[in-house]
Amino acid sequence: MTVEVIKPGLLTTLQDAGRPGLAHLGIGRAGAFDAPALRIANALCGNPRDTCALEITLLGPTLRFHRDAWIAITGAPLPLRIAGADRPTWSPVFVATGATVELGAMRSGYRSYLAVGGGFAVGPVLGSRSQDINAALGPMDGRPLRAGDLLPFAESRNAAHGVTAAPKWQIDPRPWFAPDVDAPLRLLSASHVDALTTLSHKLLFSDAFKVLPESNRVGIRLAGPVLESTTPIEMVSEGCIPGLLQLPPSGQPVAFGPECPVSGGYPRIGQIAAVDVPRLAQRRPGDALRFTPCTFDDALRALRKRERALTRLETGITARLSA
Amino acid sequence: MAEFSTEPISEDTLLLRFGSSLAPAINAQVHAVARAIRKANLPGVLDVAPAYATLLLRVDPLAWLDDGSGHPLERIAAAIATAIPGTGPGHEQATPASRNDSAHFVEIPVCYGGENGPDLDAVAKHTGLSCDDVIARHAAAEYHVAMLGFAPGFPYLLGLDPALQAPRRADPRTRVPAGSVAIGGAQTGIYPRELPGGWHLIGRTPRVLFDPAREPPALLAPGNRVRFRAIDADEFARLTKLRA
Numbered sequence: 296m297t298v299e300v301i302k303p304g305l306l307t308t309l310q311d312a313g314r315p316g317l318a319h320l321g322i323g324r325a326g327a328f329d330a331p332a333l334r335i336a337n338a339l340c341g342n343p344r345d346t347c348a349l350e351i352t353l354l355g356p357t358l359r360f361h362r363d364a365w366i367a368i369t370g371a372p373l374p375l376r377i378a379g380a381d382r383p384t385w386s387p388v389f390v391a392t393g394a395t396v397e398l399g400a401m402r403s404g405y406r407s408y409l410a411v412g413g414g415f416a417v418g419p420v421l422g423s424r425s426q427d428i429n430a431a432l433g434p435m436d437g438r439p440l441r442a443g444d445l446l447p448f449a450e451s452r453n454a455a456h457g458v459t460a461a462p463k464w465q466i467d468p469r470p471w472f473a474p475d476v477d478a479p480l481r482l483l484s485a486s487h488v489d490a491l492t493t494l495s496h497k498l499l500f501s502d503a504f505k506v507l508p509e510s511n512r513v514g515i516r517l518a519g520p521v522l523e524s525t526t527p528i529e530m531v532s533e534g535c536i537p538g539l540l541q542l543p544p545s546g547q548p549v550a551f552g553p554e555c556p557v558s559g560g561y562p563r564i565g566q567i568a569a570v571d572v573p574r575l576a577q578r579r580p581g582d583a584l585r586f587t588p589c590t591f592d593d594a595l596r597a598l599r600k601r602e603r604a605l606t607r608l609e610t611g612i613t614a615r616l617s618a
Numbered sequence: 619m620a621e622f623s624t625e626p627i628s629e630d631t632l633l634l635r636f637g638s639s640l641a642p643a644i645n646a647q648v649h650a651v652a653r654a655i656r657k658a659n660l661p662g663v664l665d666v667a668p669a670y671a672t673l674l675l676r677v678d679p680l681a682w683l684d685d686g687s688g689h690p691l692e693r694i695a696a697a698i699a700t701a702i703p704g705t706g707p708g709h710e711q712a713t714p715a716s717r718n719d720s721a722h723f724v725e726i727p728v729c730y731g732g733e734n735g736p737d738l739d740a741v742a743k744h745t746g747l748s749c750d751d752v753i754a755r756h757a758a759a760e761y762h763v764a765m766l767g768f769a770p771g772f773p774y775l776l777g778l779d780p781a782l783q784a785p786r787r788a789d790p791r792t793r794v795p796a797g798s799v800a801i802g803g804a805q806t807g808i809y810p811r812e813l814p815g816g817w818h819l820i821g822r823t824p825r826v827l828f829d830p831a832r833e834p835p836a837l838l839a840p841g842n843r844v845r846f847r848a849i850d851a852d853e854f855a856r857l858t859k860l861r862a
Contacts, residue, residue, distance in 0.1 A: 315676065318667035319652070320836040321766035420830050430770050431811065432830060483628060531640055532767065532774075534667050534674025536631050558669050558767035569629045569679070591626050595689065598629045598679060 296362040298411070300444040304356035304398065307440045309415055309433070310408075312345035314423035318534065318557045325427035328512060328537075328553050328576035329406050331471055331605055332370035336410035338612040339367030339387045339466070341451060346414035347424035349440075351407040353579060355398020356440065360390045363459070365412035365451055371404025371577060372468060386465040387412075387616070389458075403474035405579040412451025429513050429554040464615065466608070473574060476582045477503075480571040481589035481597070482540065485563035487528055495522040499564065500586055504548070508580040512554040515575060517584060521546035528562040535559045538567035538575065550575055550584075568594035570601055620647035620702075622673075624695045630679045632691050634698075637671040640804060642776050644671045645764045649721075649841035651702060658701030660694065668840045669765045670774075721762065723843045726808065726823050728757070728799050729854035734822035737787070741801060741818050744784045753848055755779040756820065761806065761844040771810035771828025771836040775844055778806045790816030797822045799846065810836075821846075824857035 300307075310333065313326020327333035327350055334344045349356070355373050368375060368384040375382045378394040384407070390396055401407065417424055417434040426433040435444070482500075491499065504519035522542055535541075539551040541561040550567055552575070567575055568589055578584055622634045634651065637644040648668045655666050655675070665676035677694055730753045731738040742749045761777035768774075783804050791814060794800070798809045800817035809815060810827035823846075827837045838844065849857070 315664040315678075317770075317835075318665040318674065318676065319766065319840050320770060320834070321768065321772050322770045322835070324665075421835060432770060483626075485627070486625070531638065531670045532765070533669050533672045534633065536628060536674070536676060538628060556767060557667060558765060566628050591629070591691075592689070595629045595679075602680060 296364075296413075296450060297445045297447050298364075298415075299359040299361060300356060300440050300442055300446070301359055301395065302357040303440045303442055303444075304351055305354040306352035307356045308350050308426040308428065309347050309417060309440070309446070310350040310425045311347040311423055313425045313553065314421050317421060321557055322421065322432065323427060323430060323554055323557050324537075325425040325430070325433065325512075325553050326423070327408065327425075329370050329408070329573040331573050331601070332406070332408045333410070334605060334609065335385075335466065335471060335612075336367045336369040336408040337414075338609040339369070339385075339616075340365055340410045340412040340414075341613070341616050342410060342412065342414050344609065346410065347417070348408045348410035348415065351398060351409060353405055354400045355407065357398070358396045360392065360394055360396065362448075362450075363392050364390045364448065366390055366396070366409055368398070368407055368409050369466075369468070369471070370407035371401040371472060371474075373401045373407055374399030383465050385468050386462065388461055391459070401579075404472060404577040406576050411448045413449030416447045416449045427554055428511075462615065466612070472577065474577070476578065477585065478574075479585035479587035480574055481568040481594055482565040482586040483568055483589055483591060483594060485540065485566045486533075487524065487530075487542070487562040488564050490524040490526065490528055490562065491564060492523050492525050495520070495524070498522065500588060503583040503585050506578045506580050506582045506584055510580060512552045514552055514555060515550040515578065515584070517548050517550065519547065522548065522564065524562060530560055530562065532558040532560040533563075536566075538569060538572045539563060540565035540567060552576070568597065570594055570598040620651050622647070622651065624698075626691045627674070629691075630677050632675040632677070632694060634673040634675065635671065636673070640670050640764070640776060642762065642764075645762075645776060646841075648673050652840065654702045655698060658697070660697050660701065662690075663694065667765075669767070670776075721841050721843050722839065723845070724838060726799070726825055726844060726846050727849040727853065727857060728821040728823050728846045729849050729851055730756070730821035732851070734854065735799070735820040737800075737818035738820045741782065741784050741820055745781055747781065752782060752820065755782055756801075756806070757846045757848050759845075761846075763838045763840050763842045763844060764805075765840055766836060766838070768807075769810055769813055769828075770830075771838070773807055773827070773838045773842075773844070775806045775808075778804055780804070784818050786816040787818060790814060791819075794819060795822065797824065797827070799823055822854070824854055824861060826861060
């Protein structure tokens with residue numbers, strides 16, 4: 296059972312929950328940038344939450360299925376055509392053997408997730424099927440998918456039982472996909488935020504930054520007011536995680552993504568709350584990015600709330616699929 | 619055992635801070651506490667990642683979120699305090715010498731100079747030493763792995779002879795060959811695969827620093843002791859052939 300990549304799209308990779316637990320060996324976590332979207336796509340396919348799916352960037356791939364399959368697409372909505380017919384995203388949809396699945400360009404947002412019932416069954420590397428492009432690690436040495444790639448997938452229960460009728464329901468992408476680029480991301484304090492000049496500290500929260508085209512899964516490069524510290528900051532390398540806002544000598548901040556290095560030595564002027572990293576994932580080059588200050592308690596409350604809602608949604612989807 | 623402060627970084631990450639310098643004694647404390655935390659096997663602790671003077675702990679917030687009994691990071695911090703008796707202010711410092719003596723030792727064969735170490739001459743010139751002296755001093759020292767980073771399996775080694783310190787190259791290379799042994803400032807390191815890099819390349823090892831199919835994938839682990847052994851081009855070729 297395979298999916299053939301006919302056209303890879305702009306940048307399509309295999310992603311699951313990544314490879315935690317290896318940072319001490321210099322190995323980053325990688326994994327889906329918009330993690331809740333991956334979980335919902337998997338739920339819609341009846342998969343365990345961390346099953347490997349495709350992470351699609353801006354312009355989707357064209358795929359040919361060599362076997363019946365159920366798929367679901369979440370994250371940024373994009374046009375989906377299966378065997379020439381328009382089909383919905385955020386819903387389980389059936390793909391018959393031999394059908395071509397064409398994904399178009401996203402109107403807003405930057406990353407979508409295509410899960411397949413049973414999951415992509417490429418061989419895991421260090422416990423994960425995530426492709427880490429920057430570390431050249433993962434299936435196919437971490438390189439993005441190309442035309443001609445054949446991706447095996449395991450057989451799902453529904454496909455095995457010959458179920459082909461699509462359900463009559465669809466998940467509302469909101470609040471899981473929020474395309475409002477003026478809504479600020481929550482920024483936690485970090486070690487060197489107090490070293491910023493009073494003016495730079497004010498500008499960090501009052502001005503809009505712009506996402507630069509050279510952004511990728513390692514980091515989102517921002518253009519905006521040049522931020523300065525009162526004195527030069529000398530520091531030795533410390534551990535980094537996605538969401539970290541570093542200030543290189545250029546004065547233009549970089550927000551780290553899932554392929555960020557495990558350590559870094561630039562001053563830290565903020566940390567995007569973990570609960571908002573999926574929103575960072577959906578900003579495309581040219582989009583605005585604003586920050587609002589946030590306390591750890593508020594971020595944790597928001598994360599807890601989202602986790603409850605996500606678990607409820609997953610449970611609800613599972614119940615509907617088995618009804 | 620060690621003194622450190624505990625800082626939350628995000629909802630799922632804690633940073634233990636032991637100092638702010640490259641001092642080997644501080645780094646030894648980081649590794650000692652990292653070992654103790656791993657040994658305590660705290661639920662939900664995903665990553666225990668040492669750097670020079672800090673230890674990053676990434677936790678699975680979902681393992682701590684749902685029972686409603688307080689802030690997960692505070693609870694992890696409390697669990698660490700319980701797991702490592704004698705931590706916190708006023709306790710005796712770790713003795714790095716005894717710690718290092720017990721750490722795993724790895725010998726790295728290096729073919730210095732020539733095409734394997736194109737910057738050996740530049741380092742000799744900068745330090746005022748002969749090429750042979752640079753090699754002798756580099757191979758005489760005992761190093762320890764302060765941390766891994768930059769790329770999977772890349773070791774940052776402390777213990778470089780101060781006479782060998784050389785600032786980074788003004789023009790970084792876009793392709794440094796795998797196995798290159800390099801000097802960058804007060805540190806020395808080994809490139810696990812072909813990567814861009816700005817350090818001075820003084821030699822190359824035939825050892826494979828990183829292989830995801832191997833267990834463990836990285837040849838070196840944080841806290842390991844390392845010594846370099848000079849080999850000639852014939853031995854480099856022989857060892858390279860052996861690993862294939």
